[in-house]
Amino acid sequence: MDGRAIAPAAGTVLNALATGNGAAFAIDLETTATVELTDDATVTGEIAGQPDADASLIERAAELTVDRYAADAGLERSGVGARVRTESEVPMASGLKSSSAAANATVLATLDALEIIDAVDRIDACRLGVEAARDVGVTVTGAFDDASASMLGGVTVTDNANDALLAHERAEWHALVYTPPEQAFSADADVSACERLTSMADLVCELALEGRYGEAMTVNGFAFCSALGFPTDPMLDVLPTVEGVSLSGTGSSYVAIGDRATLADVRERWEGRPGSTRLLETRNDGTQTQ
Template sequence: MHGHGCANGAGTIVNAIAIWKGAAFCIDLKTTADVNLDECSDAGAGGAGMITGRIENADTADTALITRCVSLVLDRFGYRCDGVVTTRSEIPIARGLKSSSAAANATVLATLDAIGETLQTMEVVSMGVRAALDVGVTITGAFDDACASALGGIVITDNRNMELVERLVYESDVLIYLPEEKAFTADTDVTRSKAIAPLVEVAYRLALDHDFENAMTLNGLLYCAALGFDTEIAMSALDLGVSGVGLSGTGSAYTALVGRDQIKELTGCWGDMGGSVIQTRIVNKL
């Protein structure tokens, strides 16, 4: 039995690590998953089933998240199967662009496709969040990121209560600056992040007021200071008149919400700072 799934990456408006509340936007970079299952038996027949994982072009990458996603879906419907899950992605890993959330969502969808079952979108999201918590690739569960990946547009969430506060359609081009270094969420200094919590609350309130650019910029500068990332990347964009720019997730990427007339100048500016630049957009309809 074969199934296929696809999910998008996302960028940060408010990082939820400090206050367990966040906001994020869906971007036009995708992860796909293919799940191949041997003949399945009823869970009551015994036997755990063996799921193996592979991440294309990253043979040494940890596959615990995607194999856990497959297992959770099979458990949900009472199946025991052997199988293989393979993901491939346009989203750079360990850069704060929600590659884990996209991989989880895509894998859950692919497994459902393989067994001929369906779930409501928010249950798909919840299953991926549970898998991420189970294997330790997230601190808060990244419910905000998972919602943005699955629903499109901009989402505002309460991660502690797994509540989608609001989803909005928002049109914007997006530029992403990718430094050479990676930054894994699980390695984040949570204590340093908690120290900025009162100011992150201010950023979250700005997001609730739909002042997304200022929320994103304040959040980004705060987390750069807390986690030791260079603020010059964001400042260079602000100097060019960009109003929404900041660190995405826990880094190492930076994202900027830009107008068409700003793309060329900021691309050139960031291109001169080393690393690489990706042009994409907010995706509202999936």
């Protein structure tokens, strides 16, 4: 019994570290998970091309999914194990939601292997991946904003404290991503500094709920660059041409949105910096089985 799923990465509209409310949108970078169910009751994980990488997130995501749904598939939980393998084009520790994509892909691939994928609500599946991320300590906020955008596609606004979806709609723009060489791990973020941005984050959330995503991103970007110690120069490079630009997550990537032609024109401003740039479509289909 095998399963396979692909999950997109995401960019930030509102960082949830200040208030627990967050917003994100799916972008066209993918993580693929394959899951093989076994009868040895153990769960093992592997990340392609990174033999020494920590696979605890994908192992926990598969384990929780089997725990929750093995009986629904007509299987005895005590005898079910899984071998999980992920491969990804999402750079790790770059603010592009690699963990959320890996967890989502693993959960859906496991459900696919259990042959009950159509019986499980996507938000419930998303919450399993978030639970796994919390269990293994790869997230501070629970990342329901990032995970929901990756799972559902489009742009989502969420209450991460309650894993509640506040808004969801299509993302009708392209994204330009700049990723510096440095990595930035979410679990290392200065939460106390971010919590001082409560009033600013409330404003960003209001803008996002009004559908003013570009303005929301830009306010978020300047605020969280300051709190997290990232330069605002990459944002200033592309303003005021783009519709919005922000530090993505807790860094180190920056994401700008707008129409494709405009983003292609401003791309050269980021290409002069160390690191890499990508001009991407947004994704409205979310995580899918194959």
